[in-house]
Amino acid sequence: MTNNTQDQNRNETTDRYDAVIIGGGAAGLNAAVALGRARRRVAVVDAGEPRNAAAAGVHNFLTRDGIAPAELVRIGRMEAESYGGVVFEGTAASASRDDDGFTVTLDDGTRIRGRRLLIASGLIDELPDVVGLRDRWGVDVLHCPYCHGWEVRDQAIGILATGPMAVHQALLFRQLSSRITVFLHTAPALSDELAEQLAARGIAVIEGNVESVSTTDYALSAVVLTDGSVHPIQAMVVAPTFTARTAVVESLGLDVSTDPRGIGTFVESDATGLTRMPGVWVAGNVTDLTAQVITAAAAGLMAGAAINADLIAEELEVAVQAYRAAQRLPHSRQAG
Numbered sequence: 001m002t003n004n005t006q007d008q009n010r011n012e013t014t015d016r017y018d019a020v021i022i023g024g025g026a027a028g029l030n031a032a033v034a035l036g037r038a039r040r041r042v043a044v045v046d047a048g049e050p051r052n053a054a055a056a057g058v059h060n061f062l063t064r065d066g067i068a069p070a071e072l073v074r075i076g077r078m079e080a081e082s083y084g085g086v087v088f089e090g091t092a093a094s095a096s097r098d099d100d101g102f103t104v105t106l107d108d109g110t111r112i113r114g115r116r117l118l119i120a121s122g123l124i125d126e127l128p129d130v131v132g133l134r135d136r137w138g139v140d141v142l143h144c145p146y147c148h149g150w151e152v153r154d155q156a157i158g159i160l161a162t163g164p165m166a167v168h169q170a171l172l173f174r175q176l177s178s179r180i181t182v183f184l185h186t187a188p189a190l191s192d193e194l195a196e197q198l199a200a201r202g203i204a205v206i207e208g209n210v211e212s213v214s215t216t217d218y219a220l221s222a223v224v225l226t227d228g229s230v231h232p233i234q235a236m237v238v239a240p241t242f243t244a245r246t247a248v249v250e251s252l253g254l255d256v257s258t259d260p261r262g263i264g265t266f267v268e269s270d271a272t273g274l275t276r277m278p279g280v281w282v283a284g285n286v287t288d289l290t291a292q293v294i295t296a297a298a299a300g301l302m303a304g305a306a307i308n309a310d311l312i313a314e315e316l317e318v319a320v321q322a323y324r325a326a327q328r329l330p331h332s333r334q335a336g
């Protein structure tokens, strides 16, 4: 269905959907399911690059433990389509607003019109500039103890310190392994208090800049410092900068905010995902940088329900106006 529908609509200004959703990850697809089940016409535009694509499995999603990220998306699309949702494979380049709603333009020129807009485009993990990290990202270069900490339990785990998150991460991963080493790298020197905390938990600290991580037999094997010293490890924890994917948000003139914790950028919204622009919602990592898959999905549901409620309110207003007009008609005839 995906391809047929897509081919029919390619490069045409199609029917007006009740909602256009940009991003078909957990957040976008759960919103599509909620709206489809509310008998709303929904289009999902998805570039097919979920943030966790490099990981072998999704964890902490009840009943779905270990499912491959691509499989979760495949099933999610099927569920959205089973309620009439239409999935466009492609990248939304921009969106504009007019009296009638929104027009989303894909980078191949396809235009899709909708009464409401949900942006669930996720974020990009910007990794520290250390040779070898990107190659092992999501495998044994990690950021989140809940996503993949269990998989590296009891291993020799390095923490690449680039900022204030390092001690926090070291203490979290200490719950999973007694063999933790903090590589101070570009982080400021530790305060006496933090140094004491690490020492109290048996966490080693090594000063000096990290040049690279090396791999042996398809597994991370060591950290190499710029002074040439080599330190064996089996996993490396990093603190990426979480950069929300905001091309479409910015094309609408909406602001992108900097997270006060210094961990990245995001789009502000209320509890339902509504942005400062009426008719535009956000859900998942684009607005909540630390959302996991299940929380992103839940935020999609919240946004979907809020969009449905907003449409119901608009339709009610139209219906009431029409009803009042119809009620007035006989009286005005009588008067005439």
Ligand SMILES: Cc1cc2nc3c(=O)[nH]c(=O)nc-3n(C[C@H](O)[C@H](O)[C@H](O)COP(=O)(O)OP(=O)(O)OC[C@H]3O[C@@H](n4cnc5c(N)ncnc54)[C@H](O)[C@@H]3O)c2cc1C
Binding pocket: 022, 023, 024, 025, 026, 027, 028, 045, 046, 047, 048, 049, 050, 051, 052, 053, 054, 055, 057, 058, 059, 060, 061, 090, 091, 092, 093, 120, 121, 122, 123, 125, 137, 138, 139, 146, 147, 148, 245, 247, 248, 283, 284, 285, 286, 291, 292, 293, 294, 296
């Ligand atoms: C390595 C790694 C492992 C992880 N493991 C876990 C785990 O085990 N459990 C867990 O709960 N969480 C895990 N996470 C976190 C998880 O990836 C996020 O919580 C989740 O992906 C957020 O869902 P989302 O829908 O907001 O964004 P995404 O899943 O990133 O989906 C966004 C979608 O929007 C698309 N998109 C972006 N811009 C556009 C555009 N302009 N036009 C069209 N489409 C667009 C993208 O291609 C993508 O398909 C992990 C993260 C990483 C990095």
